[in-house]
Amino acid sequence: MKRSLEHVYRLGIKELYSLRHDPVLMLLILYTFTLAIYTVATGVRTEVRNASIAIVDEDGSDLSRRIRDAFMPPYFKPAAVLPSVKDIDAAMDAGTYSFVLVIPVRFQADVVAGRKPTLQLNVDATAMTLAGNGTLYVTSILQNELADYVSRSESGTTLPVSVAVRAKFNPNLESSWFMAVMQIVSNITMLSLILSGAAVIREREHGTIEHLLVMPVTPAEIMLSKIWASGLVIVAAALLSITLVVKGMLGVTINGSIGLFIFGAAIFLFAMCSLGIALATFARSMPQFGLLAIPFFVVMNMLSGGVTPQESMPDALRYIMQVAPSTHFTSFSQAVLYRGAGLDVVWPQLTAMTAIGVVLFLIAGWRFRGTMAAAQG
Template sequence: MIQWLSNVYRLGLKELRSLRADPVLILLIIYVFSFAVYAVATGAKLEVVNASVAYVDLDRSELTGRIVNAILPPDFETPQEISSSDIDRVMNNGKYVFVLSFPPRFEADVLAGLQPSMQLNIDATAMVQAGNGAVFIQEIIAAEIAKFVAPGDTSSSLPIDLIVTALFNPNLQSTWFSSVMQVINNVTILSVLLTGAALIREREHGTIEHLLVMPVTPSEIMLAKIWANGLAIIVAAVLSLWLVVQGILSVPIAGSITLFVVGTVLYLVSVTGLGILLATFTTSMPQFGLLALPVLVIMNLLSGSTTPMESIPVWLQNVMQIAPSTHFVAFSQAILYRGAGLETVWLDMVVMAALSAVFFVAALLRFRQTMSASN
């Protein structure tokens, strides 16, 4: 047993030296856990920010002016007036996301209780921004009309005092979500790529033949690749959470980083095993990349990191329970977002450990078969 552990340790050191000698992979790790996290968190915003607005005012009344003046930054850009004949042109050119059109006698009809119609044109190409922005604009219009018609009347208000509290992200900032999820997704991506690349590198450099004549077993070789590459990923992920997420982006981490690392170790056994398994079916990095790409896309899109699991069809939710990424995302979100403890995430950790055992055994059997064929 001591000799087995010694072999795993020394082979792992060899993997770390090989990784250190590969500047492309080193730069990839640094980029993925630094600039990529920052760029996605600050660039891909889900809330409405600086949405462009235009308006057509055929009424020229005080009410229409109050509505236009209530559409303010930072949610919206300052509304720009256009003519009614320009609506189709500016919408087709994508110049404005929202175009309001006030009909003639709008204020007079409102005061007369005639419920006049007004038009809100929306460029739904940017679906999230369009949907949220439309709701904001409708609320602004309703509020301004209510204050204009009956400024002192509160009879239309709710008969209760409704207090809304947003937990875990009080300002509803998408940066808080996207930055942490980017780190979580990158753990999956790099775990597959680094371990798969390590095996492909052995073949391309001819060192796999050296391993075949050494007194080491396939399990020792696999575990060495797993712990060495897993260590590099965990260190990079933790540094990213501390330096980029908490430091640069000022996003709070609610839970225990130590508990997150423990769960990540359990998860890495399965996902690095998956990387080795995929690499055994290929003979070059281009082939491995083409095979890994659809697997990673499915794992990320259907794991709950991009869209809630509840929005996925039930049968597909059941299928994705065999994917370790589904449980890792739930585990990570519970700890990093909501500050959950072991009593909350222990079941996800048990499932990840069980799936890790399954993926490791499957990868080991395939790896042994591949090594036997090469011998």
């Protein structure tokens, strides 16, 4: 046992030396956990910012002017005024406005009389996130303005219900808080596939696989050495990224235990590096490996629950994704880093990742043993 651990350790050191002399992979790791996270967190926003809106005011009343003035930065640009409804199609076809609100004739009079006039909101739905969130913003602004106007016109009458909203874990609803952490999870998934697979492909391309065959080491020892070396690099990079980029530069509040997150990341990396090694046994070069790895990464990234909530997926697809370690790692990361969950809450995800990792390691070992036997023959 001691001799086997020594083999794993020394082979892992060899992998670290090989990685250090690979400037492309080193640059990829540096970029992935620094600039990539910062640019995505600050550049990709799900909340409404500086949305363009125009109003067709057929009423010309005090209430319609109040509504027009209610659309202000930073959520909306100052509302433009279109002469008539005939100008709506041309303006939206040109992409000039994302929203166009039509206020009908006698709108204020109908509101005061207690009738229920209809406002028409035209939405450019080509930008789906902006369309959905922006519609909620516009609706909320209209409801607030109408409620305030009605209460003033009826001698101080107020609405019977007051709703107090408290956003937990992200009080200012900043999308950068969500995007930064999810980008780290996504990058860990991607790099674990690339580094472990590249370690196997590198042996074949450099001809060192024959050297391993004549050494007194087993396929399992070779695989474990590649897993711990790749995992160590990714864990160290992720830890520095959370400390310097997420907490330092972006100012994101991490509620949970960083140590628990690193522990869970190590288990996840064991599973993903095993998958990377298994995929590498089907490829003869890095381009082939890239073509194999990209579909796996894209599917796991898109359907893990970080981009689309698991609850909104079809039942069959949600059950299928339970065999992917990324699904459990995303759930684990959100619970620990966002909500400050402890081991008593996330142990099911850790157990699932461990079980999946063992299965993937056995599959990778079977494939890798066959690859070495073919090379020896």
